[in-house]
Amino acid sequence: MTDAMTRPTVSPFLEPGLRTKPRSLAILQLSRDNLLPIYLQEASGEHDGYAEGAVVNTRYGSFPHSTMLNVPWGSQIRASKVDTGSRGRKRKRGPKDDASRDDAEENQPETADNNDTEATGVKQAVADDSGFIHVLPPTPELWTQSLPHRTQVVYTPDYSYILHRIRARPGSTIIEAGAGSGSFTHASVRAVYNGYPSSAEDRKGKVFSFEYHEERYHKMKKELTDHNLDGLVHLTHRDVYNGGFLIDGKSPEADAIFLDLPKPWEALPHLSRRKPQTQAKEGEDTAAEWVSPLNPKKAVHICTFSPCIEQVTRTVSAMRRLGWVDIDMVEIANRKLHTIRDRVGLHYQTDRGVNVSPHDVEEALERLAEIEERVREQAARPRGAGEDGAEDADTVMKNGDDAAKKDNDKTSAEQPPFQTPWVDGRLITKGEPEIKTHTSYLVFAVLPREWTEEDEAAAFAKHPCGKxxxxxxxxxxxxxxxxxxxxxxxxxxxxxxxxxxxxxxxxxxx
Amino acid sequence: MHHSVIKPNSWVALKLPSGVTRVIQVTPNTSISLGKYGTFPANLILERPYYLTFEVQDKLPEESFSRLRVVPPSELYADVFAEEDAECANPAAGPGSNNDAVIATAAGEEFSLVDAESGNVIARSTQEVIDENARQKLTQAEIEELKRDGTNAGKDVIAKLLLSHAALDQKTSFSLSKYKLLKTKKYIRRFQVLPIDVPTFSNWQLEERDASKILDIRAEMMGLVGCWGNVHYGGADVFLEDPKATTEQGEEALAPLQEDLLAGRWLVVDDTGGLLVAAMAERMGVLYKEDDETEEAAEEEEATEKAEEETEPKQESDTTSQKDTEMIDGQQQAATSETTTLPRHPKRPRDNKPRDSDFAVPFSQTNTITVLHGASQPNLSFLNYWNFDVTAPQHPPHPLLNHLLTLSWLQLLKPELDTSYSTPPLTADPETLSTWKPSRRGNFHRKRRRYARVRHIVDSTRAGNFSGLVCASTMDPISILKHALPLLAGGAPVAIYSPSLEPLATLADCFSVARRTAWNSGHVAEIQGKTAEELEKWEGSEQFPLNPTLLLGTSIQTSRARRWQVLPGRTHPLMTERGGADGYIFTGWRAKPAEGKIAAKGKFKRRKVEESVSTPASA
The missing domain is CATH 1.20.5 (Single alpha-helices involved in coiled-coils or other helix-helix interfaces)
Structure with missing residues (x-):
């Protein structure tokens, strides 16, 4: 890749800087939960038929990349007037809607048909009168919400808890299998990051990621390069059940492990301190020295992520046999809450989200009394000939009700109550309409470091007892x-x- | 690499069979007493790995102390393995395991009855109510005697209790295992040593100490706050150059602030006694001292020095009884009065570097935590468990020293009212200085150093551009955000924890769609004619306590971990768990609003805009 040289060296996930940069990932927030990841490009002439260079088209307007470059992160970006209609078509579009544009700009799209050489001829974007988005720096949380799904995604409530429990810290080495859609990869890179290694010997926090599926592996590989995480994530295309976790025969010396696999128990024997007995049976290579992928000097924390309880039972059983301790199984239930203004009352005008009914007993009482009053008035009125006579009590009641309402409306029309929907009504919280009730079961465990008789003797000699x-x-x-x-x-x-x-x-x- | 082995003088958590955790400092050449579970020399766990399970053994006749034995996992899980094996084998096959590790006297006898039945278990689990006291044939006195004379780390007691239980054969395997578990918890002399890291510490504080001190913040919420606050390592350390100010120079000689060097800084408001700061420091890699093998000697020296200085949080240790605390207070008194008679800071011969001038800024410009506190001193006492004392004037090396900046709200908002900020530094020419007594000279330098430190902290904080705001406070979040929001860089995340929902709901309401549209419509009278900068520092009004356009994607969430028991044939969620405060977090991103009137696209929204436009205007 030619522009790899000019790329900012540190991933925008880790050190985004204060402003947006070209060729770097940015997350566009179109609306509350509508996020769009995008690689900002410098405008260098017409792009895909747009005179302004690369343009993002959304239902909230069109946004040329040029308007989003070199602005502070978090900036609100106005939509631009972009000619989307005549794109790709050759002429005959005539200057019909050019009231706001000058002629030079108007001519640009037509003259620049094959303008790869005309790098300077980039049209200046013109702000539209409505529509906006925000441009945010990428974080694992935003990425998790906006990434292209390849598999089931490990969401923030799960991975935040997992990384906390498996003690993923700056400088740690983590094994992750499989990589899946990469949400956990990004979150764990952030957790272990303590600088890019300057050389092959320089040991820094690193994620060793394993993916079995070839297509996913390639996509992931590209993503990591695009996100500038190459020095921090080592992605391997491998079936870990059979292949294990060594990198070119060497141990990654992992401090923590995350297994998002259908059969964690088949991968677990590879994650031992010594060659497990179950593997010894298989035979020939017993002579070859078995290398543990774990850090020999530290207790190793593990988390497995399985949706079914049967998987958990087998995993836990395997863990016990392999010497893991502090085995703990949890599931995470996360709830999002919305705040809304609950507006109930007769004085409201009918509107969306408003309940025009009495908001308390007093209001109901007042209105009922008013109706009664009207009924009485009506009854007291001398009976005219004809139409009134047929009226029964119910209709009077109904009329009274309507009249009361009308009256209410009238008073509000005369003297409109100060309507400010943002302070009216009672502030309440509500759960989101659909909740995730189960993601997966998380099994945590710890494998202490090995402790031999010699180690014990040495420690005892160093710290003798009896004093x-x-x-x-x-x-x-x-x-x-x-x-x-x-x-x-x-x-x-x-x-x-x-x-x-x-x-x-x-x-x-x- | 930290937490490889148990270092001398580090704080550790001892997990006992009863589920109780004891947090103690492992001082060399002391005995650690676990009450009824036995006493052993601290030296026996020094330089041993964490997470191993030890068993307190019986004293050998020729030794004055109990030795420890590492319990292998095969022994820890002996019961489960026996059960699993029995399940695999034919239920009628009789006693399945001859595993010595299973706590039983011998196969056969009473046990065989139960074992034979383990295939069909449910048959009478509900029929009998077994009163354990009534059915236990051993008297209390006999049990006491057994405990006293009993050997084999309590296993004998358990086995005898099981054997002498009259109704043992009537118990189903379920109730049997429950009974055994109960007795094991009570008598077995085992313990496990865990490192005091943030998850272990907060768990202990939450479950066994005073949860309200840490605002009931559970591990789930801690993880969420850290992630949504995007707290991570903020780049390699960058230090300002020493201005080499002479003692005659005043504030003009301070190192000028270089805003472009500032990066990876997080703003914190912490009312959890320092736990939140510790959690952030852990995520940023500045909580633990690196313990290299080569450093060991130096460290030990420091440790002894430190022990003499006696700055440890003895009151915080796990002494539950009043008497214990008294004793420790006494110790502290003794220690402090001792140190006053000693020369306090013996010069380190190792340092050959020329001494920094008084105005040298000790803080890194990157990867820092800035704590805003409401009292005149920050309460970060829990950091003592990581051997960091924020109040110690001369501190042994600790990564937090260069990465933790603290300032009060007064220093942030009205620095001119703060004495240490606004009083110009003392100056003196070298001749007069040399005539002074050492103590006066020391004071002089100390004051000048403090002045430079405070100036740097306040000025760099007021320069803003923080990478994120993390908050767990008892103060009203609206008032915090009013002053903290302008300090955040664009796109910086905000994560606010609260044990209860209401304050966060009120806060989220300040950023409601209705408020934002009204604000953007350009019809709010109060904000007319204000510049973008003035609006960024919006003082707040009754209708708009905060500028609603300064935060994006605001959201409230809560998480809860449900724990399960996983045993062969008995897997289910735990029956009870901690209640109390649920804990919620509010999240959002700092936005940089476009200047001037701005409207959303789309028909529905436009109608709404017009509506909210017309009403306030008519008022």
């Missing part, structure tokens, strides 16, 4: 009393000494 001076923790009453007495004694001694000294000084002064 214990004090007791820490829960101590029995007698010892506690004794210690307290000794302490008081010490303080007492010191006080006495100080007193003595003070006396001496006083004497000397005299």
């Amino acid at each position: 214990e001076k004090a007791v820490v923790g829960s101590i029995d009453k007698q010892t506690r009393k004794k210690e307290r007495r000794e302490q008081l004694q010490k303080i007492g001694d010191r006080k006495a000494r100080r007193k003595e000294r003070a006396e001496k000084i006083a004497e000397a002064v005299e």
Whole structure:
């Protein structure tokens, strides 16, 4: 790739800087939950028929990349007037809607038919009168919401908890299998990032990712390059059940592991400290030295991600046999809440989201009394000939109701109540209309580092026992009393000494 | 690489069979007492790996202390394995395992009855109510005696209790395993050592100490806050050059702020006693000291020095009884009065570097945490568990020293009212300085250094462009955002934790669609004629407490982890879990609104805009 040289070296996920940059990933927020990832391009002449260079067309308007480049992140971008109609067509579109444009610009699309050489002829974008979007720096959270789905995605509520529990920290090495759509990959890179390695020997936080599916592997590979994560993620195309987790026969020395596989128990034997017995049976290569992919100097944390309980049972059973401890299974339930203004009351005009009914008993009472009043008035009126006579009580009631309403409307028309939908009504929270009730079961476990007799002997030699001076923790009453007495004694001694000294000084002064 | 082995003087969590966690500092040459689970020398766990399970063994006749034994996982899971094996084998095949690790005297006897039945279990689980006390034939005195004389790390006691239970044969395998578990928890002398990292510490604080001190923040919420706040390593350290100010020079000699160097900085409001700061520091890689093998000697030296200085949070340690606390207070007193008589800071012979001038800025310009606090001093006492004391004047090396900046709201908003910011630094020419007593000279330098530090913290914070805001506070979030939002860089995330929903709902309402459209429509009288900059620092009004266009994609969420028990044939969610505050987080991104009137596209929205336009105008 030719422009790889000119790319900013640090991923925009990790150090986005203050402004948008060309050839870098940006996330466009079209509306609340509508995000669009995009690689911003510098305008270098007509692009795909647009005079303004590359343009993003959305239902909220058209946005030439040039309007989104070198602006502060988070900027609100106005839509531009972009000629989408005559794109690709040759002439005959005539200057009909050119009121706001000058002639030179208007002619641009027509003259620049095959204008690869005319790099300078980029049309200046003209702001539209409505429509806007925001441009945000990429983060794993935004990426998770907007990435192209290849498999089931590990969402933020899950991965945030997982990374917290498996102790993914700057400088850690993580094994991830499979890579899937890459949401966990991006989140874990952020967690372990502590700078790009300067050389092959330079050990920095790194993610070793494994993907079995070839097409997904290639897509992921490209994505990582585009996101400038190549030095931080090592992606391998492999079936880990059979192939294991070594990189060119060497151990990645993982501190933490995340398995999003259908059969974690088939991958687990590879993640041992020593060659597990189950593998030993298979035979010939017993002579060859078995290398553990784990960090030999640290306890290793693992998390497996499985949707079914049967998978969990088998995984946990396998973990126990392989010596994992602190096995813990959880599932995460996440809820999003919306806040809304709940507007109930007779004084509201009928509107969307408004419930025109009494908001409390008093209001209901007032209105009922009003209706009764009207009914009484009506009854008291001298009966005219004909039409009124047929009226029964119910219709009177109904008329009264309507009249009351009308009356209400009238008063509001005369003296409109100050309607500000953002402060009216009661503030309430509601769950989102659809909730994810189950994503997957998370099984956590820890594999302590190996501890041999020799290690123990060395540690014992270094820290010999038998010279214990004090007791820490829960101590029995007698010892506690004794210690307290000794302490008081010490303080007492010191006080006495100080007193003595003070006396001496006083004497000397005299 | 940290948490490889247990380092001397580090804080650790001891997990006991009863489920209780004890947090203690592992001081060399002390004994650690676990109450009824036994006492052992601290040296026996020093330099041993974390997460191993140890068993307190019986004292050997010729030794004065109990040795420890590492319990292999095969023994920890012996029961489960036996059960699994029995399940695999024919249920009628009788006692399935001869595994020594299973707690039983011998195969056969009472156990065989149960084992034979383990295939059909449900048959009478509901029929009998077994009163354990009534059916236990051993008297309390006998049990006590067993406990005293009992050997084999409590396993004998359990086995005898099981054997002498009259109704054991009537128990189903379910109730049997429950009974056994109960007795094991009570008598087995095992423990596990966990490192004090943020997940372990917060879990302990939440479950066993005072959850309200950390605003009931659960691990799920901690993870969410960190991720939505995009807290991560913010780049390699960059230091300002030492201005080499002489003692005669005043504020004009301060190192000028270089705004383009500032990067990867997070703003925090923390009322969790420092836990949130610790969590962020962990994510940014500045919480733990790197413990290289080569550094060990130096570290030990430091550690002893530190022990003398006695800055540890002894009150915070797991002493539950009043008496313990008293004792520790006494210790502290003793220690502090001792240190006053000692020369406090012996010069380190190792440092051959020329001393930095008073105005050298000790802080990195990147990868920093800036804490805003409401009191005159920040409360970050929990950082003591990671051997960092924010109040210590002379601190042994710690990564937080260069990466943690603290300032009060007064220093941020009205620095001219803050004495340490606004009082010009002392100056003196070298001759007068040399005539002073060392203590006065020390004070002079200390004050000048503090002045330079405060100036740098306040000025760099006010320069803004923070990479994110993270918050877990008892203060009203609206008031926090009013002053913190202008300090954030465009696109910077905001993540605010609250134990209860209401404050966040009120906050989210400040950014409602209705408010934003009204604001953008250009018909809100109060904001007419204001520049973009003035609107960014919007003071707030009754109708618009905050500028609603400054945050994007605001959202409230909550998470809860449901824990499960996974055992062969008995997998189900736990019956009870911690209740109390649920915990919610509010998230959003700092927006840079376009200048002037702006309208959304689309028919429906336009109608709405017009509506909200007309009403306030008529008012």
